[in-house]
Amino acid sequence: MFNSSSKIIDGIQHSKNLLHRVKTLASVSEDFNKRKPCIAVILVGENSASEIYVKNKIKTANNIGIKSIKISYPSSVLENDLLSQIKKLNDQNEVDGILVQLPLPNHISEEKIVLSIDPSKDVDGFHPINFGNLFLGNYTMLPCTPLGCLHLLKKELGSLSGLNAVIVGRSNIVGKPMQSLLLKENCTTIITHSKTINLSEFTLKADILISAIGKPKFIKKNHIKPGSVVIDVGINRIKLDNKNKIVGDVDFEDVIEKVKSITPVPGGVGPMTIACLMYNTVKASYLRNNNKFKEVIFDE
Amino acid sequence: MFNSSSKIIDGIQHSKNLLHRVKTLASVSEDFNKRKPCIAVILVGENSASEIYVKNKIKTANNIGIKSIKISYPSSVLENDLLSQIKKLNDQNEVDGILVQLPLPNHISEEKIVLSIDPSKDVDGFHPINFGNLFLGNYTMLPCTPLGCLHLLKKELGSLSGLNAVIVGRSNIVGKPMQSLLLKENCTTIITHSKTINLSEFTLKADILISAIGKPKFIKKNHIKPGSVVIDVGINRIKLDNKNKIVGDVDFEDVIEKVKSITPVPGGVGPMTIACLMYNTVKASYLRNNNKFKEVIFDE
Numbered sequence: 001m002f003n004s005s006s007k008i009i010d011g012i013q014h015s016k017n018l019l020h021r022v023k024t025l026a027s028v029s030e031d032f033n034k035r036k037p038c039i040a041v042i043l044v045g046e047n048s049a050s051e052i053y054v055k056n057k058i059k060t061a062n063n064i065g066i067k068s069i070k071i072s073y074p075s076s077v078l079e080n081d082l083l084s085q086i087k088k089l090n091d092q093n094e095v096d097g098i099l100v101q102l103p104l105p106n107h108i109s110e111e112k113i114v115l116s117i118d119p120s121k122d123v124d125g126f127h128p129i130n131f132g133n134l135f136l137g138n139y140t141m142l143p144c145t146p147l148g149c150l151h152l153l154k155k156e157l158g159s160l161s162g163l164n165a166v167i168v169g170r171s172n173i174v175g176k177p178m179q180s181l182l183l184k185e186n187c188t189t190i191i192t193h194s195k196t197i198n199l200s201e202f203t204l205k206a207d208i209l210i211s212a213i214g215k216p217k218f219i220k221k222n223h224i225k226p227g228s229v230v231i232d233v234g235i236n237r238i239k240l241d242n243k244n245k246i247v248g249d250v251d252f253e254d255v256i257e258k259v260k261s262i263t264p265v266p267g268g269v270g271p272m273t274i275a276c277l278m279y280n281t282v283k284a285s286y287l288r289n290n291n292k293f294k295e296v297i298f299d300e
Numbered sequence: 301m302f303n304s305s306s307k308i309i310d311g312i313q314h315s316k317n318l319l320h321r322v323k324t325l326a327s328v329s330e331d332f333n334k335r336k337p338c339i340a341v342i343l344v345g346e347n348s349a350s351e352i353y354v355k356n357k358i359k360t361a362n363n364i365g366i367k368s369i370k371i372s373y374p375s376s377v378l379e380n381d382l383l384s385q386i387k388k389l390n391d392q393n394e395v396d397g398i399l400v401q402l403p404l405p406n407h408i409s410e411e412k413i414v415l416s417i418d419p420s421k422d423v424d425g426f427h428p429i430n431f432g433n434l435f436l437g438n439y440t441m442l443p444c445t446p447l448g449c450l451h452l453l454k455k456e457l458g459s460l461s462g463l464n465a466v467i468v469g470r471s472n473i474v475g476k477p478m479q480s481l482l483l484k485e486n487c488t489t490i491i492t493h494s495k496t497i498n499l500s501e502f503t504l505k506a507d508i509l510i511s512a513i514g515k516p517k518f519i520k521k522n523h524i525k526p527g528s529v530v531i532d533v534g535i536n537r538i539k540l541d542n543k544n545k546i547v548g549d550v551d552f553e554d555v556i557e558k559v560k561s562i563t564p565v566p567g568g569v570g571p572m573t574i575a576c577l578m579y580n581t582v583k584a585s586y587l588r589n590n591n592k593f594k595e596v597i598f599d600e
Contacts, residue, residue: 127432128429128432128433128435128436128438129428129429129432130432131431131432131435131436132427132428132429132430132431132432132433132435133428133432134435135428135431135432135434135435135472135476135480136428136431136472136476137472138411138428161495162495162496162497164497170483172435172436172437176435176436176480176483179491180435180476183470183476183491183493186493186495187495188490188491188492188493188495188496188497188502189490189491190488190489190490191479191483191488191489192488193483193486193488195461195462195486195487195488196462196488197462197464197488201505202488205501
């Protein structure tokens with residue numbers, strides 16, 4: 001049987017390596033500033049997925065020397081109370097990062113909440129001014145999932161200059177920022193989406209293929225340029241043989257022989273996202289204290 | 301001889317048509333708000349090109365019922381004095397738009413100046429938060445040149461959905477915002493640049509080709525997909541037969557038989573930029589007074 005293991009980009013191992021470096025950075029920050037870097041996480045309502053995400057974030061933070069503050073609200077919380085809480089956290093000097101776990105209940109405007117976070121503490125990178133700076137190439141806080149994908153790509157390929165990068169999906173939190181990051185790495189970038197005619201015409205040019213569309217096993221070998229690197233951002237829950245299973249946007253078994261390497265789902269991009277959140281928190285603690293910060297996440 | 305006139309996208313006529321609509325909008329705004337829309341233009345130093353640009357902007361504004369305030373400084377002006385002036389204009393309710401003519405002298409940070417402008421008065425669309433909103437698809441103030449290009453494309457082609465748009469050049473004020481606009485119009489978008497390998501491989505797929513690289517007559521017919529629409533943003537000064545001449549990035553004579561239509565240089569994109577600046581000023585006067593504004597610039 002074909003041995004695919006050498007082609008798998010191990011996101012779990014890469015995230016461990018990155019977290020190890022973040023831990024060192026956190027400890028240096030603590031020495032500088034006489035306090036640990038600190039993230040405040042706000043959880044609204046009883047969404048079980050959100051609860052698990054928040055729990056993992058806090059656990060990871062505590063493991064690597066980042067202080068965490070968890071603030072929980074019932075789903076009935078008023079928008080104004082949430083805004084006041086965020087204002088308080090903005091004003092607290094010892095809080096470096098603020099994360100509001102999304103989604104929020106319908107009566108609360110996510111846009112207003114994101115806008116209310118001090119951009120220098122916006123460790124999710126979702127504030128419009130942080131997106132604007134990303135767009136302009138002045139990196140401040142970068143959204144975690146695309147940042148994690150870029151980290152994997154640079155570890156896998158070294159310099160990306162001159163490569164053709166094709167992104168499938170144009171969401172604000174993955175597809176678009178991914179393109180901005182790859183453009184700055186000197187890739188020729190193509191964004192495709194649901195209105196693209198003849199998708200494979202583009203994906204067949206991809207030295208780097210990134211899929212973030214949320215369609216289980218949508219990308220097949222007929223989409224793949226031989227020897228490409230594939231990053232699968234999809235996390236799709238399907239039923240298989242009456243069991244629940246998580247699969248990516250890419251039909252892993254179908255493409256594996258053709259690719260140079262590929263991220264699995266689970267165990268690929270997912271673990272990187274949380275590592276990048278920790279990275280952003282420590283980065284914020286450096287920048288807010290005017291300590292020089294070296295972007296080790298871009299190391300090849 | 302081949303008759304090319306039917307293929308020319310007449311930017312002068314399109315800008316006149318748009319300015320005519322802006323004039324009507326300005327007059328409605330004046331009725332609503334008991335004052336004309338108003339733009340303040342700041343000119344620093346004695347750059348003769350800048351002086352001509354500013355003069356044209358003010359003349360155009362006055363012609364269509366927009367009040368203008370011109371503020372001139374010597375090139376020795378201190379950054380802080382400029383910042384105080386902008387703060388004053390930010391605070392004046394009767395000023396709808398603030399434009400600082402670029403470039404500025406080296407001792408003044410353009411970034412700091414742009415950041416100091418109230419984003420709701422940023423009629424150039426250069427503030428990071430306006431770029432961020434463009435990126436996110438929440439249109440506020442949009443940069444004038446790409447906006448003008450989009451206007452021409454929609455007038456020429458109607459719906460752009462599903463078309464392949466290839467942008468040559470990745471500047472912050474043309475290439476990147478152009479891509480964001482075309483992505484929202486449901487184009488498949490490709491950004492190419494100096495590090496792109498085999499440029500024509502991409503441009504040959506372009507139903508819409510936009511060039512903004514500043515290289516005279518760089519784009520030849522071997523780059524062109526038959527029947528495409530070409531928008532030439534380049535304004536390059538060259539010597540031809542010992543005379544000064546302005547030419548675009550596209551070799552007009554070389555490509556004309558192959559294209560569906562093309563903007564000439566001069567007389568294509570150039571006149572649209574100033575019309576879009578007037579559009580933005582009137583739009584700002586509507587939005588700042590909570591008057592409902594219909595984005596007629598996107599009409600097909």
